[in-house]
Amino acid sequence: MTLRKKVYSILEVTREKKKGLAWFFDIFLLTIISLNTVAIILHTVKSIRQETDVFFVGFETFSVIFFSIEYLLRVWVCVENPKFQNPVWGRLRYMVSFTAIIDFLAIFPFYVSHFTTGSGLIRILRLFRIFRLFKFTRYIHALRVFENVFREKREELILSFVLMLFMLIISSSIMFYVEHDAQPKVFSSIPATLWWGVSTITTVGYGDTFPITPLGKFFAGVIAVSGVVMIALPTGILTSGFSEHISSRRKETHPHKFCPHCGKEIEKHT
CATH class of the missing domain: 1.20.120.350 (Voltage-gated potassium channels. Chain C)
Structure with a gap:
């Protein structure tokens, strides 16, 4: 050697x-x-x-x-x-x-x-x-699992984060035009409104910036509900990735216990 x-x-x-x-x-x-x-x-x-x-x-x-x-x-x-x-x-x-x-x-x-x-x-x-x-x-094997899952699901994760970015820009732009006249100092520009968009989409809601007009409150409610869905998207992708990874590992370590056609455990196969 x-x-x-x-x-x-x-x-x-x-x-x-x-x-x-x-x-x-x-x-x-x-x-x-x-x-x-x-x-x-x-x-x-x-x-x-x-x-x-x-x-x-x-x-x-x-x-x-x-x-x-x-x-x-x-x-x-x-x-x-x-x-x-x-x-x-x-x-x-x-x-x-x-x-x-x-x-x-x-x-x-x-x-x-x-x-x-x-x-x-x-x-x-x-x-x-x-x-x-x-x-x-x-x-640490558990940390390598994280790395493998992120690598396998990187395209789906990138797509979900791009969608979140689009939603953030669009929602902040709408809120700027709706609230600017009522709160010119708070919603002074679209970049300044992005902070409100981040805290609303992530459902954190710090409360330091908020709409006061009826139309602004309506849009804020719609964006907050939509934000729950957008945040759940990468969470679901990662959950699916971990499930697939664990399932493939089980099949590699115990190949005789799983049916090669349907993937079910042989003792439970009917």
Whole structure:
């Protein structure tokens, strides 16, 4: 076995891993990810940050070095995977995959922050460190199920969100023209009315912006009811996706218990 294949076997995630170097690496990596998440949260507490800032900086540096080495190793060994066999294009394909992008986002803010001076940009880049939490998806099966369902239903989800966007723009435009004369400061423009549209369609209803004319109240009621239907659309798509995924997994793990024609359990088949 070549060195690259050995490293690949250590980095690759499989549910059958026994207690060995690969298993200990997974545990160590998950521990580092967990501690990073805790550190990001605690670093926002002023009293803790002032007393232990040196520790936070040191741990951040260690974590970035560790994640950087891990990222480079994964790019190096990814050609052992049949999907990325080509030494050039295979690695490029891997680098734009979801897991590789998450790995990259976990380290790049640290390097970029050393070349930027704007405090606002640095705060945004520091926020990107929370992406390290998404590295858990590689190791927790339940999170991989979420990823698979979203990937399988992405077209339906995109369509539902596009419909919601259309509804938001149309409803906000209507409400602007209906309420502008009565409340010129509240409904001052269509972009300003979009906030009302979001809170109404999602049925949150903060109450900071609301119609006062009879026609405006009528349209608001119609839009609120329609919003319930629109919000339920992606929920139904995801529910269907999870049901299909769980059903296919059951058939893969217990193929002898299901009829290959109708899909029913054999003991219940009539």
